[in-house]
Amino acid sequence: MPEKLTILFLVTDDWFFLMHRQALALAAQAAGFRVLVATAPGPKVKEIEALGFTHYPLKMRRASRNPIREMVGLLDLIKLYRRLRPDIVHQVSIKPILYGTLAARIAGVPAVVNAVTGLGFVFIAGGRRKKVLRRLVESAYRFIGKRMQIRFLFENPDDRRYFLEQEIIVAEQAVLILGSGVDVERFKPLDSAPELLSDAAASRPVVLLAARLLWHKGIAEFVAAARVLHKKGIAAEFWLAGLPDMSNPAAVPVSRLLYWHRQGAVRWLGFQDDMPALYQKAAVVCLPTRYREGIPVTLLEAAACGKPLVATDMPGCREIVKPGENGFLVTPGDVNSLVEALESLLLDPRMRGEFGNKSRRMVEKKFSDKKVISDTFAVYRELLGDKWLSPGKS
Numbered sequence: 166m167p168e169k170l171t172i173l174f175l176v177t178d179d180w181f182f183l184m185h186r187q188a189l190a191l192a193a194q195a196a197g198f199r200v201l202v203a204t205a206p207g208p209k210v211k212e213i214e215a216l217g218f219t220h221y222p223l224k225m226r227r228a229s230r231n232p233i234r235e236m237v238g239l240l241d242l243i244k245l246y247r248r249l250r251p252d253i254v255h256q257v258s259i260k261p262i263l264y265g266t267l268a269a270r271i272a273g274v275p276a277v278v279n280a281v282t283g284l285g286f287v288f289i290a291g292g293r294r295k296k297v298l299r300r301l302v303e304s305a306y307r308f309i310g311k312r313m314q315i316r317f318l319f320e321n322p323d324d325r326r327y328f329l330e331q332e333i334i335v336a337e338q339a340v341l342i343l344g345s346g347v348d349v350e351r352f353k354p355l356d357s358a359p360e361l362l363s364d365a366a367a368s369r370p371v372v373l374l375a376a377r378l379l380w381h382k383g384i385a386e387f388v389a390a391a392r393v394l395h396k397k398g399i400a401a402e403f404w405l406a407g408l409p410d411m412s413n414p415a416a417v418p419v420s421r422l423l424y425w426h427r428q429g430a431v432r433w434l435g436f437q438d439d440m441p442a443l444y445q446k447a448a449v450v451c452l453p454t455r456y457r458e459g460i461p462v463t464l465l466e467a468a469a470c471g472k473p474l475v476a477t478d479m480p481g482c483r484e485i486v487k488p489g490e491n492g493f494l495v496t497p498g499d500v501n502s503l504v505e506a507l508e509s510l511l512l513d514p515r516m517r518g519e520f521g522n523k524s525r526r527m528v529e530k531k532f533s534d535k536k537v538i539s540d541t542f543a544v545y546r547e548l549l550g551d552k553w554l555s556p557g558k559s
Contacts, residue, residue, distance in 0.1 A: 319341050
């Protein structure tokens, strides 16, 4: 029997791997790869192992800023890559990309795939310190991208264009794959006609914002819009689903979320395990982010469930929200434009149904996990060359 090709997924958090790369890893496993997963220790590790993947705990931490701890994390990763000697590594988000690509070069890993899941916190407009940090990060990307056996996967064309215009990488390395994909069998309308859903006809339609609860996700704008719409007499409910990411400096304090909940402006649901069921209760799904998203998973999942969308005119959001077709794009940070868009949908059930139908069709055509997996496998084949002999290698 030929030895199996080995792929290692490097992701900082166990939950992030399950949410964004589980389907791809299962497809690689089905194609004959030996699948390894490296994340920080966490409560979801047992779920990863239950899928048949071998898990390796990392010393690297997403939120760490301690130079000594960072060096320990990098050395640990180099040691892991040397020991496992994978044929290909698939590294997701900024720290795994920067540290992992350097480790792969030192350890002699022949093929590297880097998934850029949005440009994130560092690339949000800010003061002089933020500009200096952004230049340092760009220089680090430029340094690790010099090998040609590296591909960078971008979830939206804006991020890909930025990397090319700044000459961080060359065009041959930059691959556009729209999002991380969505399971259209799990996330789907209750029936074939979204406009007939009971939610759309409910007396108090629900506007849902589901995300990591960070200020940059537009949480304050969402609450402000809810207050304005309540004052205007719009009969609707506004739900926040998710938890603050306390490792992120932009986390919304729990005390603030509880205050809003008690005041009645919004209903804070906390963490929700059954997202398809939650989307079915919503009439509109909203994400007024100021964050440099890849393509927001919440918008992909909601669209797959046949929901109209309201989001900001930001990279990533533009790919899934088409104004006047399946939703509205509003100005980042502008509460008035958010109010206007939400009010239009809340007062027009027929529009919600039409937009929801178009959302579903768009996801089926462009964003299904099967399409994303196929496009990603094409990148693997290109990098692995003659070694791509599923289910094993010669």
